[in-house]
Structure formats: C-alpha cells, structure tokens
Amino acid sequence: MAVSINKLILAVVTLNHDLVSGGGAPVFLAEDQAELDRISTYLSRITGGVTHDLENGVYIVVRH
Amino acid sequence: MxxxxxxxxxxxxxxxxxxxxxxxxxxxxxxxxxxxxxxxxxxxxxxxxxxxxxxxxxxxxxxxxxxxxxxxxxxxxxxxxxxxxxxxxxxxxxxxxxxxxxxxxxxxxxxxxxxxxxxxxxxxxxxxxxxxxxxxxxxxxxxxxxxxxxMHGRVVGQVAQVRPGKVHFEGPNLFVEDIHMMNLAREEVRQQVKKRGLGVILEPFDDDARAILGNSGQRMAIAHDASVQLGIYKDVDTAEFTPLLRRDLDTGRVAMIILPLEMDLECLLLAITRVPVLESAINRPLKSRAGYRAAD
Known part of the structure; x- marks a missing residue:
C-alpha cells in the first residue's frame, strides 16, 4: 500500500494577507475574487486536492 | 474399481x-x-x-x-x-x-x-x-x-431504507437534506454538483443496521459499487467529485452524494440496495443485554 499523508493543507489562497500567518503551507495572495477562484482551481487540479472555503476570503486546498 | x-x-x-x-x-x-x-x-x-x-x-x-x-x-x-x-x-x-x-x-x-x-x-x-x-x-x-x-449474504436494502435525498447548498456547504457533506469553495464545482449530483438517504431499520452503516468500510463499499455500476463523473485530478457518505450523528442515518455518469436515480437506488453487507461491518448490539435495553 502506498503511504501518503491525508487531511493535509497543501496551500492557502487568500484575498487578505492579514488573515493568515506562519504555518507549513504556502500562501498565495489573490487580487480579487476571480483570481482567487482561478488560483484555487489550478492548485486543486495540480495537487489533486479539494478547495474549501473558510468564508472569510480564505480558501484552503486540502488533500483528503 | x-x-x-x-x-x-x-x-x-x-x-x-x-x-x-x-x-x-x-x-x-x-x-x-x-x-x-x-x-x-x-x-x-x-x-x-x-x-x-x-x-x-x-x-x-x-x-x-x-x-x-x-x-x-x-x-x-x-x-x-x-x-x-x-x-x-x-x-x-x-x-x-x-x-x-x-x-x-x-x-x-x-x-x-x-x-x-x-x-x-x-x-x-x-x-x-x-x-x-x-x-x-x-x-x-x-x-x-x-x-x-x-452463501447469499444480506444486502444493504435489507438493513436500510434507501430513498432519494434533496441536494442543496448553504453558502459553500453542501447538504443532502439536513446532513452536512462537505465544504466546496469553487463556484464551478458547486454548479457541477447542482447539475449532476444525486443525493440518497439510507435510514437504518434498527440498531444493528445503524452499526453496519456506521462502519466506514461499508460506506466505501457502497460508494465503490454505485460508482462502478453507474459510472463516475470524476478523474484523478478532480477529488471534489468523489462520492461521499456522511453519517447523521443524531439518528444514524447516512447521506450519500454521488455524481454518476448515468444520472438515473432509480438505478442508483437499485445499485445501493444491492450492495452486500460486509462481514466485517456486521455488529449486533441488539444481541447484547446492554445494547438491547439501550435500544428503546
């Protein structure tokens, strides 16, 4: 069986940099909603993760 | 000779x-x-x-x-x-x-x-x-x-009532009836789920059945069989479209969301009712004194 880490935040995409700090996942800053959607789409497609909305302008891409 | x-x-x-x-x-x-x-x-x-x-x-x-x-x-x-x-x-x-x-x-x-x-x-x-x-x-x-x-084991249809459930969103959160499934951020994904997603509710008949549906291996088997039989709208890079089964903690009901290629609800219900009950998922709390008394 392949071993992989589940429930891992692969990336954080945000409209507001003040809402995120530190942590192990790379943070991507988006200019507007459209860019937020685009970046998170790319990231989830590339990493095979799922994008979740924290409902404060921060999206996280998580591997399940 | x-x-x-x-x-x-x-x-x-x-x-x-x-x-x-x-x-x-x-x-x-x-x-x-x-x-x-x-x-x-x-x-x-x-x-x-x-x-x-x-x-x-x-x-x-x-x-x-x-x-x-x-x-x-x-x-x-x-x-x-x-x-x-x-x-x-x-x-x-x-x-x-x-x-x-x-x-x-x-x-x-x-x-x-x-x-x-x-x-x-x-x-x-x-x-x-x-x-x-x-x-x-x-x-x-x-x-x-x-x-x-x-050699015929039981099937899911014998332990639970399988019926359609309404799929809806509250903000980014996906629900099947009142059971929360997951949080989906991307609008494009939400549109696809609205368009293609079929919701199913499995209501266990008794406490033994509730334990069976609680087993996550059993739920994986249901998702697998349903997706094999109806096809699945998913590829390796779209994890959002993985079929999900979530449990309502209060009642033991289980909700399922799936995006099949064949969007035929009747067939989906049929496929789910005929999924075998896994031997490893079988628990019989009703056979124990404590479980039986607690059941009312």
Missing part, C-alpha cells in the same frame, strides 16, 4: 460445477479476466479432487490420505492472501476505491468458496461410494441449491 470411478468422478464434477457457479462475474466486478477464471477454476478442481477422494480413501483404510486435506487448507489460505494482495494493489488506481474492508470481504469469500467445493465433492463422493450414483446425483444437486442459497 467401478465404485471409485463413480465416486471420484461425480465428486470432482460436482465440485467443479460448484466453483463455476459461484464464479460468475457479479456485482463485485471481479474476476473480470479469463486468466482470473482459469486460476480459480484450477484451484476449484484441486479442491474437488481432494474432497472427492477423501471418503473412498478412508474406506480403504488409507488414513494418510486425510492429511492431504490439511495440506489443501493451507493452499486455500494462500488464495485469500493472493486475492487480498491483488485487489489492494489494484485499489490504488481505482477512481473510487473499494477500501480495505471490501477487499478483505472478497478475499474471504474466495477462500471460503474453495472449502465449499471441497465439502460438496466430499459429500457427493461419499454418497456415491456408499450408495448408488443416482442418489449421489440427487444429493449433489440439492447441495448445489443449498450452497447457492446459504
């Missing part, structure tokens, strides 16, 4: 027929390849030969022959190991995985079927040796029918 020929050949014939009958490519979609059939038919033949020879050998006071049966048991344990390894390996590349519980269940069945073959061959061989071959034919037929009947 006559007696041996009838006993062994009838025993072997019935054994192999049994193996063939239980080897149909069924809801498990496995085995799906001629080579798989050959492997299992040959193992079935070996089991049948061992079973059929046992009684005539004993009757001739060839007691060492019995030790061969124990040898066979070791052989067939390997069958289980082989199936488990193969299926677990293949599961890594499945879009919707079977899950370890389902794999264990299938391999256990493959092992057990060889013992079944051996027992039927033993029975038919014994009857043919001591009585008439016509009686052996009849008893073999009865054993075949009995085996098919007894």
């Amino acid at each position: 006559e007696k041996y020929t009838a006993a062994t050949s009838l025993g072997i014939a019935f054994g192999v027929i049994t193996r063939y009958l239980v080897l149909r490519s069924d809801y498990r979609q496995y085995p799906g390849y001629p080579h798989g059939y050959i492997t299992h038919l040959s193992l079935g033949l070996i089991a049948a030969v061992l079973g059929a020879l046992a009684i005539p050998a004993l009757a001739e006071k060839e007691f060492t022959a019995v030790t061969f049966l124990s040898l066979a048991a070791t052989q067939f344990r390997d069958v289980r190991e082989m199936e488990r390894k193969t299926l677990a390996g293949l599961d890594l590349t499945n879009l919707v995985s079977r899950g370890p519980d389902y794999i264990e269940d299938i391999s256990r069945i493959f092992e057990a079927r060889n013992y079944l073959v051996m027992l039927i061959a033993l029975l038919v061989g014994g009857v043919a040796y001591y009585t008439h071959y016509a009686i052996a034919l009849v008893s073999g037929g009865l054993a075949l029918i009995g085996a098919r009947y007894l």
Whole structure:
C-alpha cells in the first residue's frame, strides 16, 4: 500500500494577507475574487486536492 | 474399481460445477479476466479432487490420505492472501476505491468458496461410494441449491431504507437534506454538483443496521459499487467529485452524494440496495443485554 499523508493543507489562497500567518503551507495572495477562484482551481487540479472555503476570503486546498 | 470411478468422478464434477457457479462475474466486478477464471477454476478442481477422494480413501483404510486435506487448507489460505494482495494493489488506481474492508470481504469469500467445493465433492463422493450414483446425483444437486442459497449474504436494502435525498447548498456547504457533506469553495464545482449530483438517504431499520452503516468500510463499499455500476463523473485530478457518505450523528442515518455518469436515480437506488453487507461491518448490539435495553 502506498503511504501518503491525508487531511493535509497543501496551500492557502487568500484575498487578505492579514488573515493568515506562519504555518507549513504556502500562501498565495489573490487580487480579487476571480483570481482567487482561478488560483484555487489550478492548485486543486495540480495537487489533486479539494478547495474549501473558510468564508472569510480564505480558501484552503486540502488533500483528503 | 467401478465404485471409485463413480465416486471420484461425480465428486470432482460436482465440485467443479460448484466453483463455476459461484464464479460468475457479479456485482463485485471481479474476476473480470479469463486468466482470473482459469486460476480459480484450477484451484476449484484441486479442491474437488481432494474432497472427492477423501471418503473412498478412508474406506480403504488409507488414513494418510486425510492429511492431504490439511495440506489443501493451507493452499486455500494462500488464495485469500493472493486475492487480498491483488485487489489492494489494484485499489490504488481505482477512481473510487473499494477500501480495505471490501477487499478483505472478497478475499474471504474466495477462500471460503474453495472449502465449499471441497465439502460438496466430499459429500457427493461419499454418497456415491456408499450408495448408488443416482442418489449421489440427487444429493449433489440439492447441495448445489443449498450452497447457492446459504452463501447469499444480506444486502444493504435489507438493513436500510434507501430513498432519494434533496441536494442543496448553504453558502459553500453542501447538504443532502439536513446532513452536512462537505465544504466546496469553487463556484464551478458547486454548479457541477447542482447539475449532476444525486443525493440518497439510507435510514437504518434498527440498531444493528445503524452499526453496519456506521462502519466506514461499508460506506466505501457502497460508494465503490454505485460508482462502478453507474459510472463516475470524476478523474484523478478532480477529488471534489468523489462520492461521499456522511453519517447523521443524531439518528444514524447516512447521506450519500454521488455524481454518476448515468444520472438515473432509480438505478442508483437499485445499485445501493444491492450492495452486500460486509462481514466485517456486521455488529449486533441488539444481541447484547446492554445494547438491547439501550435500544428503546
């Protein structure tokens, strides 16, 4: 069986940099909603993760 | 000489027929390849030969022959190991995985079927040796029918009411009726789920059924079978479209969301009702005193 880490935040995409700090996942800053959607789409497609909305302008891409 | 020929050949014939009958490519979609059939038919033949020879050998006071049966048991344990390894390996590349519980269940069945073959061959061989071959034919037929009947486990439709559930979003959160499934951020994904997603609610009939549906291996099996039978709208890079089954903690109900290629709700409900209840998922809290009392 392949071993992989589940429930891992692969990336954080945000409209507001003040809402995120530190942590192990790379943070991507988006200019507007459209860019937020685009970046998170790319990231989830590339990493095979799922994008979740924290409902404060921060999206996280998580591997399940 | 006559007696041996009838006993062994009838025993072997019935054994192999049994193996063939239980080897149909069924809801498990496995085995799906001629080579798989050959492997299992040959193992079935070996089991049948061992079973059929046992009684005539004993009757001739060839007691060492019995030790061969124990040898066979070791052989067939390997069958289980082989199936488990193969299926677990293949599961890594499945879009919707079977899950370890389902794999264990299938391999256990493959092992057990060889013992079944051996027992039927033993029975038919014994009857043919001591009585008439016509009686052996009849008893073999009865054993075949009995085996098919007894080897049928329960299915999900027997432990739970399976009915459609309404799929809706509250903000980014996806619900099937009042059960929260997951949080989906991307609008494009939400649109697809709205368009293609089918929701199903499984309501357990009693506490035993609630425990069965609570088992996450059982839920993986349901997701796998449904997605295999109706096709799945998903690829390796769209994890959002993985079918999900979530449990309502208050009632033990389970909700399912799936994006099938064939968006036919009737067929989806049928597929789910016919998913086997996994042996490893079976719990019987109602059989215990505490569980029974707590159930009201």
